[in-house]
Amino acid sequence: MEFALNEPQRMLQESVRGYLDAACPLDRVRAAADAGHTRPDDLWDGLVELGVHAILVPEEYGGVGLGLLEAALVAECLGGAVAPAPFVGSSVMAPVALALAGSDAQKDAWLPRIAGGETVFGVGVTEQIGSRESEGITADDGRLTGKALFVLDGVDADMLLIAGNDGTLHLARAADADVRKLPTIDRTRSVAEVRLDATPAETLPGSAESPEPLLAAIDAGRIMLAADTLGAAQNMLDQAVAYAKERRQFNRVIGSFQAVKHLCAEMAATLEPCRSLVWYAAHATDAMPEEARLMACHAKAHLAEVGRFVARTATEVHGGMGFTDLLGLHYWFKRVGLDRQLLGAPEVVREEAAAVQGWT
């Protein structure tokens, strides 16, 4: 019985965090956001060098073949640094789906390119979780028609992985589609609207036989969004605690006031168990598949709730400064806000968790 990260996992996390501390300070994030860049080249190249895109790609396709837990540790670092870098869609959901459902030719073509950072994938599955204004995508004789909303990492994508209305997964070239950026609160990541009009596409054969590849990709994406929120919320808590130790009012540092101290304690008390939940959910996907879907739902929903609580509370601890653009705390606030809504808001995901347990 050992519920802890091992040495290689800790080293992975330290190296990614160390890199981001140096390469992705808030100034860099701000500059990218102001320029509208969600995949600045230098940062992307640095992450490629660290091998983060290769984590989930099997070794025979040029990857390192690690598990979802390692990917979650990276997602946590990216959230902590509010890093402008495609990851959840392109480096997690796409390789998971390709590895499970792709033909040999598809795997040969795309997995090595994902691992090497040569190809960015946009992933469009929103309508399979809950459809808003889009009537979705129909697939007909190797062509896709329709509209996919909130395509993850879509703006920077070279390739698209799109779910059809029947749940099958299809590959299409981004250049063949009409990809439009959807401006959101979070300027560090891209989501897109993708319009397809008899766009040439090829189906992942495994996805036509079973819904499992699509669901596994969604589970993986949810765990990554939970981990991203964990990292972002932890960073906000750390900033709030540091601020409470510095800021003076009434001749005292404000962290000595219980009104402020208790806000920090409540954030820590609710956030710390989330780390274990994310670890468990990721580990379950790697090692205990019968628990995986339920745990992915719980990680997504619970982190969304705790993340929102921490985001607003940490902002309050900073007083008026928390509300300013100058301090930049809002980058994390918005990161958490985006994570919450993507791939199923908490109510949607909890209803799925109920269904998994036969309660609906």
Next chain:
Amino acid sequence: MDLAYSAEYAAFRDEVRAFIETHRDLAPTALQRGKPTEQAKAWQQLLIEHGYAARTIPKEYGGYGAEPDILKSHIIAEEFGRARVRPGHDGDNRLVPTLLELGTEEQKRKYIPPTIRGEMTWCQGYSEPGSGSDLASLSTKAEVDGDDFVINGQKIWTSGAQYADMIFCLVRTEPDAPKHQGISYLLFPMDTPGIEVRPLVTMTGEATFNETFFTDVRVPTSQIVGRRGEGWFVANATLKHERGGLGDPNQAESRFHQIVEMMKQETLDGRPLLSHPTYRDRLVALQGQMLAQRFNGMRVLTHNIRSEEPGLPRWIVKLNGCELNHRMAEMAIDILGELGVLYPSKGFGGHREEGNDYLRDAGIWQQRYMLDLGLIIGGGTAQIQKNMIGERALGLPKEPKSADPRFAQGATA
């Protein structure tokens, strides 16, 4: 990450399970108040013999004498919890560890064996009407007169004082010393002349607590644990043990499963509560909180097995665990709707009476809802827990002590 148990521990778990299956009929089932029954004592004795109670207490003090093994202790607790069979105890979980650590050889031999057998029961004399969260300000005094301490004062929240044979009690022996250095830790029988116990009826309708008054109570000076003036440090050894015990995640899980069953059975407008989406959403949200805490517990356990200090994951257990249990009780009451307010007129477990045909589970959810609030307050209030998390885990500064005399006066100042 390796959540599997090695062969040794898997075999140990099988052994515990087999024991429980074979012997479960011998376990007492009724809720126990007052002194242990003969059945309870026999059950405890059987558990000690098999190493499922008093496991790591040395043989010479009546224990089983096993080497400490956190994982085995965890497995025992888990299996008894799952089987819903009364587990054993280690005597008093605050006193016995304190005596083992700081008691004299004579005190260990005299008190530990009967305590772990359940033949000698204890109450704790710590809190006073004027000293709750600020326990070190306690004012029950003990003055030396010849070979005796003479004790005068009052304790409150002394659970079980009406049944206890003995009390472990904090008293002020050095009135001129700074508050933390003027306290001593004494052991004495509850039938010593001058002790009066008055039951304190709580909001649940039961008298689980007491007020205990001391008037010229004479206790031999040899009945001290540690030295005079060191009582605060002796007591802190026990507070540490008590804090570890509150907020147990197994209890929340057991409640959760009861709630799921209840939502399958109970109906609203003819449909099970589980099929009402608003209630169902709350249930799943609660499950998420519960799982996060369960896994946090696994993380703490892993640290403990490696003899590492867990830090923040441990500091939050009492606060979160008590809160979660309370949320479970809230949820159960809300599932029951109007039925949730039914309550026996003499408190939980009261006799059948007219009008309570609709009562569910003998009113236990309302009782828990109220008792849990007691647990949120007791053993270090939620606010004190937040101070500790803020100061010890996050490194925030302490509240400065005010020199302004207006703060020392009442609310009208």
